[in-house]
Every structure is written in C-alpha cells, then in structure tokens.
Amino acid sequence: MRPGRYSFLPILAAVLLCFGIVGAVIARSFGQWLVLVHLIGAAAVFCVWGIHWFFSGSQPKACWSSWLIETNVGFRSFLLMAQCALFLGFVVCGNWLARHYDVRWDLTSSGEFSLAQQSRQLLENLKQPVRLVAVGAPATIKRSGIGQLLRLYQRHNSELVSTEFVDARVNPHYVEQELQMKPGDLLYLEYGRGAEKKTVRLNRVDEETLTGALVRLVKGDVRKVYYIQGHDEPEIYGQEDENLSAFMAALQEEFFSVEGIGLANREKLPQDAALLILASPKKNLSAYEQELLVDYVRQGGALLMLYDPLTVKAIPEIAASFGVEIKNGVVLDQMRRAHTAPETGWQIITNVYAKHPITRHFSVRDFSAFMIAAPLRASQAPDREMECVEFVLSGPQSWGETQLKLLFGRQAEAAFDSEKDFAGPLALGVACEGGQLKASQDRPDHALAPLPSTSRLVVFGDSDWLKNVNFNLYGNRDLIMNAVNWLAREESGISMRAAGKRFSAAVVSERVFSMVLGLSFLVPELILLIGLFICWKRRRIES
The missing domain is CATH 3.40.50.880 (Class I glutamine amidotransferase (GATase) domain)
Structure with missing residues (x-):
C-alpha cells in the first residue's frame, strides 16, 4: 500500500522531539530557545498529522505496514542475525585484546596521565622488587586517584613492581601489626628482599612524593x-x-x-x-x-x-x-x-x-x-x-x-x-x-x-x-x-618533575554556547531528516 502524502509528518515529529529532549539534557534547561523550537515544532507537526488522519479516515497502520513488511522476510532476518553476530564478535575480540595488551595513549599536552621521565627511568633501572600497598576504603582509593597512580608504576615494570589495596576496616590487624601503619598513613612502600629489605610509609601519595621515597630507598643513604x-x-x-x-x-x-x-x-x-x-x-x-x-x-x-x-x-x-x-x-x-x-x-x-x-x-x-x-x-x-x-x-x-x-x-x-x-x-x-x-689541534704536543x-x-x-x-x-x-x-x-x-594538571577550560558567553549548541544539533538533524525524506520518497515512488 502506497504511503500517503502526509505520512512523513510523524517521522519529522519524532526526530524533532528526540533532538529537543537531548538538547534539554545537555543545556540542563527546557528554557533554551533551540529546545523550545524543537519541542513546539514536534507538537505542531504531530497535531497537523493527527488532524489530517482524523479527517481523512486513513489508518496509520496501513501506512507503516508498507514500510515494515517485505516479501523476503527470511533473507532480511538472516542479514540482521549476521550483523548482530559480527558486532558481538568485534566486542569479544576487543575485550580480549584489552585484557592481554595494555596500550595507552596520553593525549594531554602536560602528560598528566603519564609518569614523568624521572619516574620511568627509575622504574626501568630497578634491581630489587618493589611492593606498594595502599590502605583505605576502596571508594576512597578510587576517588583520590591512588589506585590509578599505583597501576601506572606497575605498568612500567610489572616484573618487579607489585601493588596491593587493603581496607583497614576489614583487615585492621594486618594493617597495624604487619604493615605497622599509623593513623594518617596511606601507602606502605617496600624495596628489596630478606634482610636487605627497606620500608617507608607515606601520608601523602602523589608521583613526586612516591618517586622521591623510592629514590631514597634505592640510594640507601642521604x-x-x-x-x-x-x-x-x-x-x-x-x-x-x-x-x-x-x-x-x-x-x-x-x-x-x-x-x-x-x-x-x-x-x-x-x-x-x-x-x-x-x-x-x-x-x-x-x-x-x-x-x-x-x-x-x-x-x-x-x-x-x-x-x-x-x-x-x-x-x-x-x-x-x-x-x-x-x-x-x-x-x-x-x-x-x-x-x-x-x-x-x-x-x-x-x-x-x-x-x-x-x-x-x-x-x-x-x-x-x-x-x-x-x-x-x-x-x-x-x-x-x-x-x-x-x-x-x-x-x-x-x-x-x-x-x-x-x-x-x-x-x-x-x-x-x-x-x-x-x-x-x-x-x-x-x-x-x-x-x-x-x-688542542693547534697544539697537539701540549x-x-x-x-x-x-x-x-x-x-x-x-x-x-x-x-x-x-x-x-x-x-x-x-x-x-x-x-x-x-x-x-x-x-x-636529573629530569623534569611530575607534570601537574593544567586548567584548559575555555569560558564562553551564553551567545557562543547557544551558537555551538545550535550547530551541533542542526547539522546532524538536517542530515538525518534529508536521509529519511529520501528514503520515504523512494518508497512512495516504488509503491
């Protein structure tokens, strides 16, 4: 059955409604003029289509059936299943590669998600094993970034650097007796084996402090x-x-x-x-x-x-x-x-x-x-x-x-x-x-x-x-x-010390923000609507 002349209106209304809701979420307000235009436009288009449908007596079900029902249902079902299987295969392969190959790219200009050259050089030249034990609640360790920092150290020398995370509330005896941590201590650092083992406890954990403590343990003297x-x-x-x-x-x-x-x-x-x-x-x-x-x-x-x-x-x-x-x-x-x-x-x-x-x-x-x-x-x-x-x-x-x-x-x-x-x-x-x-070349005998x-x-x-x-x-x-x-x-x-985070946010006016928001919406929205309209037009001609 051939789609009616007004059958594209519900598609247009759905697109306007979706983009209006997404815009409201991004702007955190329904008062933005662009959001209001989308929502009001969606309601107006839907009302026009509803009035047309009511007075024409046409059934939308018949219009949509010509869009969804095809003669070769089995072939299309096979293609859908193959696409799903291929997508799942990509997900499984990507997960396997991520677990077995740790590859990172730090794209920040200050290298804030990487270790400084001094830290990397120290870890590469280690002769004895290093043990890092962070003490605290899991949520605190994650929120403070200690866990991520320790994993960076382990990544640069996984053979000699080991990390542990201990909750003092769950294992108080281990923290107080074995690690001999005092209130306020956050990290237990151990270097060496047996009788040559040296330890230090830190109440502040950042790259500069941790690398400095490790340098002291490696040197062995002041x-x-x-x-x-x-x-x-x-x-x-x-x-x-x-x-x-x-x-x-x-x-x-x-x-x-x-x-x-x-x-x-x-x-x-x-x-x-x-x-x-x-x-x-x-x-x-x-x-x-x-x-x-x-x-x-x-x-x-x-x-x-x-x-x-x-x-x-x-x-x-x-x-x-x-x-x-x-x-x-x-x-x-x-x-x-x-x-x-x-x-x-x-x-x-x-x-x-x-x-x-x-x-x-x-x-x-x-x-x-x-x-x-x-x-x-x-x-x-x-x-x-x-x-x-x-x-x-x-x-x-x-x-x-x-x-x-x-x-x-x-x-x-x-x-x-x-x-x-x-x-x-x-x-x-x-x-x-x-x-x-x-x-000297001028005085070779000197x-x-x-x-x-x-x-x-x-x-x-x-x-x-x-x-x-x-x-x-x-x-x-x-x-x-x-x-x-x-x-x-x-x-x-000798090296540059740990790079700190650099504030790189740009302060923009409300006018510029509205312009950026509008362009980021209008361009993909127009592309989507043009594509849907061409598809709808071809269907209408074929029918």
Whole structure:
C-alpha cells in the first residue's frame, strides 16, 4: 500500500522531539530557545498529522505496514542475525585484546596521565622488587586517584613492581601489626628482599612524593650538602620572601641533608660533602677561604655558586680560576607584551638551553625566570683545567648593560650601546666538569692536565631566582634541582618533575554556547531528516 502524502509528518515529529529532549539534557534547561523550537515544532507537526488522519479516515497502520513488511522476510532476518553476530564478535575480540595488551595513549599536552621521565627511568633501572600497598576504603582509593597512580608504576615494570589495596576496616590487624601503619598513613612502600629489605610509609601519595621515597630507598643513604655561611648569605630557614627555605626543603625532598658550614677556621672541607653551595655573599671572602674552595674543586669536589651583580668579587675570582668569566653588567631583555609597546626589563624569562645533562629534558616549552642576572662567559682557552658549557642563555633580543649608574639611577634608562654593552644571547648559567679535556689541534704536543672527573662546578649569574618568592616560578625548581643532582653525581635524579594538571577550560558567553549548541544539533538533524525524506520518497515512488 502506497504511503500517503502526509505520512512523513510523524517521522519529522519524532526526530524533532528526540533532538529537543537531548538538547534539554545537555543545556540542563527546557528554557533554551533551540529546545523550545524543537519541542513546539514536534507538537505542531504531530497535531497537523493527527488532524489530517482524523479527517481523512486513513489508518496509520496501513501506512507503516508498507514500510515494515517485505516479501523476503527470511533473507532480511538472516542479514540482521549476521550483523548482530559480527558486532558481538568485534566486542569479544576487543575485550580480549584489552585484557592481554595494555596500550595507552596520553593525549594531554602536560602528560598528566603519564609518569614523568624521572619516574620511568627509575622504574626501568630497578634491581630489587618493589611492593606498594595502599590502605583505605576502596571508594576512597578510587576517588583520590591512588589506585590509578599505583597501576601506572606497575605498568612500567610489572616484573618487579607489585601493588596491593587493603581496607583497614576489614583487615585492621594486618594493617597495624604487619604493615605497622599509623593513623594518617596511606601507602606502605617496600624495596628489596630478606634482610636487605627497606620500608617507608607515606601520608601523602602523589608521583613526586612516591618517586622521591623510592629514590631514597634505592640510594640507601642521604647525601650531605654544605651551605657556606659567615658572609651575610641569605638565610636558609624562615618563610620570608628573601630566604632560601623553599630551596632547602626541595633538597630534603630529594634526600639531601643540608648543613651550614664556615670556612675561616677550617684546614680542609668535609670529605662526606656531595657538594658545597656559595650563595650571594654580601661580605667578601678572604684569600684563604677562596683558596680553600678552589683546592676543594681541584681535588674532585663539587661547588654551586650563585652570584648577584654589584656584590663582592669572591665568586667572580673563584669562577675565573676554572675559566668562567662573570662580566660586570646586568642582562636586560626587550620584552613585548600584548597591546603594549616593547619595554626593557631585567627579569629574564628564557627557554634557551644548550645541550647538557642538566637541561637534557628541557624543551622550548620549559621556561626559567631570572631576576637581576650578571652575564657569564665560558672560556675556550686550550690550557683550561675544566670543560665548561653555557647551558642557560638569554634570548636573542637581550644584551649586557654595563652602564649600571644609568640603570639603577633615579631615572632608570637603558639602551643597547654596541661599543660598551655585550650583545646577546648571553649565558646565565655555566657548568664545568673535569676529566674531559683533549689536546688542542693547534697544539697537539701540549699535554693538558685535566682535573679529576668528579670535579664539577656550576655558576649562575643570579641568586634571586631561588628565593622563596621566585623558587616555584616556571621551571626554576626543576632547573636548580637538576643542577644539584648533576653536581652530586646523581644523574638518575636529573629530569623534569611530575607534570601537574593544567586548567584548559575555555569560558564562553551564553551567545557562543547557544551558537555551538545550535550547530551541533542542526547539522546532524538536517542530515538525518534529508536521509529519511529520501528514503520515504523512494518508497512512495516504488509503491
């Protein structure tokens, strides 16, 4: 039986009604104009069809029967069964593949669903088994993300890393007696076998804390860092903005113990020092103290120096002993901000890094911020004692301003002078290492006497970037901790730390939201209606 001219109206009404309901669910309101148009349109179309059906006396059943009843029912039933079987086969195969092959793709720009390079490197180099036991209610573990984090650790080394989840309410004896967990502890971490087994309990569970605890267990000891005092250096305790307590706390999190030390009354420096730190002394060091530090590095020690412009000459003199020149000036950069003219500033925000172990995992997306920095230069003289690399540099629009009276005067003015100033890019950090020098091609018979391979030196032209107020800006923390790990010969700790979640939601106006909602509805709706209309038209012609 041939479908009537108005038999397409109920299909149109059904489509409008379905899209209207879905739109109301998405918009969480029936008051959106697009939703109202769909619902009112569906009601109007259905009423028109109902009036036509009532007055024409036609039966909808006859119209629908010509759509649904076909002569070859058996063949169509076979096709339907085959399609269902094929769909079920795809589901079963997909489930089997998912259970036997764990493949993940983290498409987030910050890698928030993956482990950091430091964590992956640590897990790949494990020599002993690791046991991770999370304690808490299953719902709490799932909601806090602890379960997902532990499974990521297990996935990177399933042979040596095992995970457990224990409910303290169900097994209180096991938690208190066997694991010896205290109230507030969330994770039990065990490394090693038998008598060599080491354990630690954590009351905070995130990647940075967990990887740091595992690093401490793998190392088995705490390295000592000595902070040189007695020359009006910044304080390492206290929460004031000008102190370095945040830097010291980061060292302790990486399992370095920090201890103050004076130089004036010492004949030699401690043998257990992983490195020494000399940070922006305001009073000059004596010739004996400078010689003590130079001899310490030449005998295989590691030294980190943080210099500030217009301060004492001790750090430039010590650095010059190893081929690092600290120039008399301040690095300035031409900054361009949105909707403003270019302006000159001494806060250097850079993402220019040279190839070096300290910056191995840095890219153009990783920035570091220096406040008032002096320009550095690594010597390339053939008779130098250490191989030096300028591993952090300012941008190409920067220069080294030497006329400091103009810069710090009452009317601060600065402009690049090609005759007096230093053209950029300029080094902000230099790293030196002994034991890597070779004979020069110009002087092949010149036998160099390099320092021991353990001799390492890192010099920064600024110390303000590590003060509490600036320590967590951009990648400052990662840069200095990488430098410390390199100085302490702990290359396994050199990496970018765990990436945090980045807020990426876009705030849109109600007008834009309505436009997006309308387009996302109208386009598929029109395609569906056109397809149904063509199908209905063909049926009508065939009938």
